[in-house]
Amino acid sequence: MMELRLKPKVSGLSIPLEAEVISPDVIAGKTLREVEELRVYHGNRAERLGEYFEVEGEVAAEPGEQLIVVEGDVSWVKYIGAGMTAGKVVVKGDAGMHLGSKMSGGEIIVEGSVGDWAGAEMTGGLIRIGGDAGDLLGAAYRGSPEGMRGGCIFVEGSAGYETGTGMRRGLIVIGGDAAPFTGAHMNGGVIFILGRAAKRLGAQMKGNGSLIICLGEVEELLPTFVYDTTYTPTFMRIYLKTLSEKLGIKRAEEYIGRPFRRYRGDRAVGGDGEILVVERG
Amino acid sequence: MPVYRSVVCPFCGCLCDDLEITVEDNRIVKVRNGCAISTSKFLHHHENRVENPLIDGKPVALEEAVKEAAEILKSARRPLIYGLSSTECGAIAKAIELAELIGGVVDNTASVCHGPTILALQTLGESKCTLGTVRNRADLIIYWGCNPLEAHIRHLTRYSAMARGLYTSGGRKDRYVVAVDVRETRMKRVADLFLKVNPGGDYELLSALRAVVRGYGLDVDEVSGVPRDVILELAERMKKSRFGAIFFGLGLTQSEGRHMNIEAAIGLVADLNHHTKFVLIPMRGHYNVAGANTVTTWQTGYPYAVDFSRGYPRYNPGEYTAVDLLARGEADAALIIASDPAAHLPYKAARRLAEIPTIVLDPKRSMTSMISRVVIPTAAAGIEAEGTAYRMDGIPIRLKKLMEPPEGVLPDAEVLSLIIEEVMR
Ligand code: SF4
Numbered sequence: 001m002m003e004l005r006l007k008p009k010v011s012g013l014s015i016p017l018e019a020e021v022i023s024p025d026v027i028a029g030k031t032l033r034e035v036e037e038l039r040v041y042h043g044n045r046a047e048r049l050g051e052y053f054e055v056e057g058e059v060a061a062e063p064g065e066q067l068i069v070v071e072g073d074v075s076w077v078k079y080i081g082a083g084m085t086a087g088k089v090v091v092k093g094d095a096g097m098h099l100g101s102k103m104s105g106g107e108i109i110v111e112g113s114v115g116d117w118a119g120a121e122m123t124g125g126l127i128r129i130g131g132d133a134g135d136l137l138g139a140a141y142r143g144s145p146e147g148m149r150g151g152c153i154f155v156e157g158s159a160g161y162e163t164g165t166g167m168r169r170g171l172i173v174i175g176g177d178a179a180p181f182t183g184a185h186m187n188g189g190v191i192f193i194l195g196r197a198a199k200r201l202g203a204q205m206k207g208n209g210s211l212i213i214c215l216g217e218v219e220e221l222l223p224t225f226v227y228d229t230t231y232t233p234t235f236m237r238i239y240l241k242t243l244s245e246k247l248g249i250k251r252a253e254e255y256i257g258r259p260f261r262r263y264r265g266d267r268a269v270g271g272d273g274e275i276l277v278v279e280r281g
Numbered sequence: 282m283p284v285y286r287s288v289v290c291p292f293c294g295c296l297c298d299d300l301e302i303t304v305e306d307n308r309i310v311k312v313r314n315g316c317a318i319s320t321s322k323f324l325h326h327h328e329n330r331v332e333n334p335l336i337d338g339k340p341v342a343l344e345e346a347v348k349e350a351a352e353i354l355k356s357a358r359r360p361l362i363y364g365l366s367s368t369e370c371g372a373i374a375k376a377i378e379l380a381e382l383i384g385g386v387v388d389n390t391a392s393v394c395h396g397p398t399i400l401a402l403q404t405l406g407e408s409k410c411t412l413g414t415v416r417n418r419a420d421l422i423i424y425w426g427c428n429p430l431e432a433h434i435r436h437l438t439r440y441s442a443m444a445r446g447l448y449t450s451g452g453r454k455d456r457y458v459v460a461v462d463v464r465e466t467r468m469k470r471v472a473d474l475f476l477k478v479n480p481g482g483d484y485e486l487l488s489a490l491r492a493v494v495r496g497y498g499l500d501v502d503e504v505s506g507v508p509r510d511v512i513l514e515l516a517e518r519m520k521k522s523r524f525g526a527i528f529f530g531l532g533l534t535q536s537e538g539r540h541m542n543i544e545a546a547i548g549l550v551a552d553l554n555h556h557t558k559f560v561l562i563p564m565r566g567h568y569n570v571a572g573a574n575t576v577t578t579w580q581t582g583y584p585y586a587v588d589f590s591r592g593y594p595r596y597n598p599g600e601y602t603a604v605d606l607l608a609r610g611e612a613d614a615a616l617i618i619a620s621d622p623a624a625h626l627p628y629k630a631a632r633r634l635a636e637i638p639t640i641v642l643d644p645k646r647s648m649t650s651m652i653s654r655v656v657i658p659t660a661a662a663g664i665e666a667e668g669t670a671y672r673m674d675g676i677p678i679r680l681k682k683l684m685e686p687p688e689g690v691l692p693d694a695e696v697l698s699l700i701i702e703e704v705m706r
Binding site for chain 1 (some may be wrong): 357358359361383384385400403404484485487489491492495497500501504537538544545548589590591596597598599600605609610611636650681
């Protein structure tokens with residue numbers, strides 16, 4: 001992969017920068033000069049990417065060959081990697097809202113934390129977040145019926161409110177704690193929570209194989225989720241092994257062979273989704 | 282001594298349109314039919330007025346204040362226009378025009394009251410009717426997280442529990458009334474059934490009701506402090522009613538769960554419509570907050586939290602809402618119209634307003650006018666200026682002009698037009 005480095009020239013802007021151009025799809029095939037000239041938006045002013053970042057390194061011919069490394073904290077930059085289809089973006093710090101939203105392929109690695117709406121409505125690709133995620137991770141945008149439709153998000157830390165709202169397909173793994181309403185309106189897809197799951201998990205979840213797996217403690221389930229059995233699902237072994245091998249979450253293997261309590265719901269919407277909670281002990 | 286009849290009251294979302302107001306020497310001296318809030322507001326209308334346009338607290342000519350306002354807005358990168366719930370629709374339309382022109386964000390106070398309601402309505406749709414229909418038909422009325430006895434005083438007698446209508450000629454005795462709240466309010470005395478729900482437990486209770494209405498049993502003894510039997514009975518009563526209505530307020534929209542609470546309520550009402558006729562109506566506070574949402578929607582496609590920074594409207598509550606924009610320190614200038622955010626917004630947001638150049642258009646002095654760089658007095662809509670306002674159920678009603686504003690004072694819409702002209706110059 002060809003590596004292009006973006007070094008922030010400023011730190012902590014109070015008005016965030018909208019820079020969906022920080023994406024292999026936009027940058028591949030351009031010259032360094034052209035990259036510097038790419039349009040970014042600071043409030044109501046359109047400006048050059050080069051005003052905010054030093055641009056160096058190499059540009060690839062194809063997005064799939066392009067690696068973009070953002071060197072430093074860019075919690076003030078929105079839309080990094082939004083809509084990308086291939087290639088790789090690495091952020092060596094925090095990133096702002098809408099990171100990787102609507103992306104369909106490629107990989108984004110954020111070493112720090114991300115703002116709200118990361119991976120919203122994504123359809124493919126991988127997002128790895130070293131720190132915490134804000135609210136509405138992998139969620140549906142307002143007014144839109146479906147959230148994440150494919151791909152994978154792994155947050156090492158905690159995730160905010162309404163993670164995976166309206167999720168249709170794909171996988172979200174939360175290494176830390178999950179805030180209330182995780183998996184609300186879920187209609188497919190899988191969410192793993194390794195830390196503590198807050199209340200209102202899977203609220204208004206419909207079914208379609210929607211699955212929330214809690215490996216940690218659960219604060220409280222809605223009265224409209226109903227317990228049906230305790231069992232040791234065979235597929236869990238494959239899932240946990242995959243988490244360990246593909247995403248490097250070694251502690252997932254500790255849960256292999258452990259029984260799970262199964263709850264179905266959300267009956268408030270006549271739903272048939274499942275929440276699996278590992279048996280303590 | 283002119284007496285105006287069928288005056289519309291511009292003080293809450295009920296927009297009662299049967300007031301009689303006597304004006305003497307350009308001052309309101311008598312109010313008939315108004316509630317305590319309305320009467321007091323009308324009678325004290327002349328007090329506490331902003332007398333002159335001000336820049337940094339010093340009186341200036343209107344042209345100068347308009348020029349300064351235009352200068353501030355033009356040079357800002359992230360200007361915010363906010364308020365709009367206590368003015369008429371013409372002014373709201375002008376405010377949106379200005380927001381587009383300066384590439385700013387326009388938000389109204391719905392974002393701190395019924396914004397969650399709108400989010401939920403956008404997700405699930407809405408089963409609604411006019412207040413007149415409730416008055417004429419409803420035999421089951423539920424007040425959830427709201428207290429009309431304190432906030433919408435004539436609601437009960439004009440439109441809901443006590444009102445006598447076409448098919449409810451017995452008034453109160455033709456209806457079954459339920460109130461749900463986290464603490465015992467005076468509504469307990471009005472209601473046939475009062476449910477005290479644990480704080481933050483509304484979502485669970487609504488979900489449980491939904492499941493029961495759908496025909497499922499309940500495996501738990503109580504939900505959020507309400508016993509199972511009571512829930513089963515209420516669900517049955519809802520299904521058996523001829524026409525049911527749920528009115529809800531900030532107790533539901535601003536408590537834990539926010540828009541998800543409203544989604545649960547909408548879902549419940551939708552499910553009930555498989556059995557009978559049921560509607561849901563938000564208790565809107567400021568008299569034209571519903572108009573602010575309506576006008577913003579017809580002009581931009583979105584009801585509040587609209588950002589024009591990229592030249593076209595974008596919508597995202599939480600990102601472009603005034604509180605968030607201010608608390609994050611993003612807004613670098615603000616124009617406040619007919620609202621007092623310095624007094625009502627959370628501390629961090631209010632403090633930001635004091636740090637940036639703020640312009641306020643208001644008939645009266647307020648906390649916000651005290652911290653603003655530019656203050657422009659305006660004529661009060663519904664008293665000194667005409668205009669249209671939307672009632673809480675979405676019915677547009679024409680406001681009357683009862684008297685002349687103080688000399689040289691213009692309505693909001695005209696001041697905004699002057700600012701627009703100056704920005705375009
Ligand atoms: S209920 Fe509201 S609209 Fe009616 S008179 Fe009182 S304040 Fe005015």
